[in-house]
Amino acid sequence: MRVSELVERTGIPLATIKYYLREGLLMPGTATSATQAVYGEHHVRRLALIRALTEVVGLTVQKAGEVIRLIDSPEPDLFETLGKAVAALPPYLDDLADDYPRARAALERIGQVYDPEYAAVGQFERALAAAEAVGLPMSEERLDGYASHVMGIAEIDIGGVPAESPGSAVEYAVLGTAIYEPILAAMRRLAHQDLASRRLAAGSTSEQ
Amino acid sequence: MRVSELVERTGIPLATIKYYLREGLLMPGTATSATQAVYGEHHVRRLALIRALTEVVGLTVQKAGEVIRLIDSPEPDLFETLGKAVAALPPYLDDLADDYPRARAALERIGQVYDPEYAAVGQFERALAAAEAVGLPMSEERLDGYASHVMGIAEIDIGGVPAESPGSAVEYAVLGTAIYEPILAAMRRLAHQDLASRRLAAGSTSEQ
DNA sequence: AGTATTGGATACTATGACTATCCAACCACA
DNA sequence: TGTGGTTGGATAGTCATAGTATCCAATACT
Secondary structure (H helix, E strand, O other): OOHHHHHHHHOOOHHHHHHHHHOOOOOOOEEEEOOEEEOOHHHHHHHHHHHHHHHHOOOOHHHHHHHHHHHHOOOOOHHHHHHHHHHOOOOOOOOOOOOOHHHHHHHHHOOOOOOOOOHHHHHHHHHHHHHHHHOOOOOHHHHHHHHHHHHHHHHHHHHOOOOOOOHHHHHHHHHHHHHHHHHHHHHHHHHHHHHHHHHHHHHHHHOO | OOHHHHHHHHOOOHHHHHHHHHOOOOOOOEEEEOOEEEOOHHHHHHHHHHHHHHHHOOOOHHHHHHHHHHHHOOOOOHHHHHHHHHHOOOOOOOOOOOOOHHHHHHHHHHOOOOOOOOHHHHHHHHHHHHHHHOOOOOOHHHHHHHHHHHHHHHHHHHHOOOOOOOHHHHHHHHHHHHHHHHHHHHHHHHHHHHHHHHHHHHHHHHOO
């Protein structure tokens, strides 16, 4: 298909598609002449991915590009690739320290490896510090409770990774980490709503 | 204390503090004269909250203002206030529909109320649609697994809400929903890392 | 042949989040 | 009682991000 069709199919304006091409997020189509190129389903999916990462996950176009480059390059080291992908996820750290006291204490408590090199540790520290500064420090009970449920979720995630596949495992892991995050956030918000309404109903019933 | 001290204590530049004052995120200090006002710990905490909501949770200054106004106003309807607060959280919906097929199907399956009025439903739909478009549709197994763990997390959250307090319950619920979100995201990322490293270790051991 | 469609380059715009300047009124100390 | 440093309030300027819009020359379709 030609660009015009790509515009139709995705609803993304031509000027924006050109912008993504310039920024290296969208691969160029196969040129058939100096002023013509053909695009495929691949491009449609890629544009969906770009919009998902920017609009839903909340990445900048820049960071979305980093993630896309990771899943495009066939680097097979899942562990390291996942680390790089996480570094492209918000919240972004400006200056990285070599010690994250809150994160270390929490991770030691729940029995996970503490590696200050891993971006998520810095993000964890930042999130914990923010909660503390706001007057809602992370209690040990909450930490323990969260940890067991989060581990359960992570096991579902990891269980779904295609073990016998080279680059597709990387793609699945990287995208899965990012893409399911807003789903989990929405589900938690909905669960709050659900519990609040039940509690409200129970309360008003008992008060009558 | 005076502004200069507020600047010292928080590390936030004066110009920025003035900006937050203009935007209504920070309450003015008590004026002692036409060109002097005093600030308290209240203001220090508020500035920390603003930074937490914008930098860690990822809200725009505008949306952070909405959240802050909610916890400032002593509106006691927890249920409705929570709904408004969630609407201030990303991902932001531009056009809200009256039907969200994916969200409805998912919520019916896991036995929760489906109310298209509630912002989180729209956010859920958007996140589900994005996952689908990217080629990682939400399977029913994943949905069920996520749902039980998320409900467990939400119970921890709701359990901590001070039941016998008017406005503080609202503040706790609204901030708790927003502030613990990045913590949960970071914990999931860390759990992935943890599981990936264990699986990697197990794999390399068995292969030798 | 003539009109519409591209690729590629460049320039422009809109929004958000600050940042800087000014000024007039202080206030605190010498 | 000056006099320099500190405010509050208003206004203007900056910088980055994410597009939009224009142009042009080279095709492509009819």
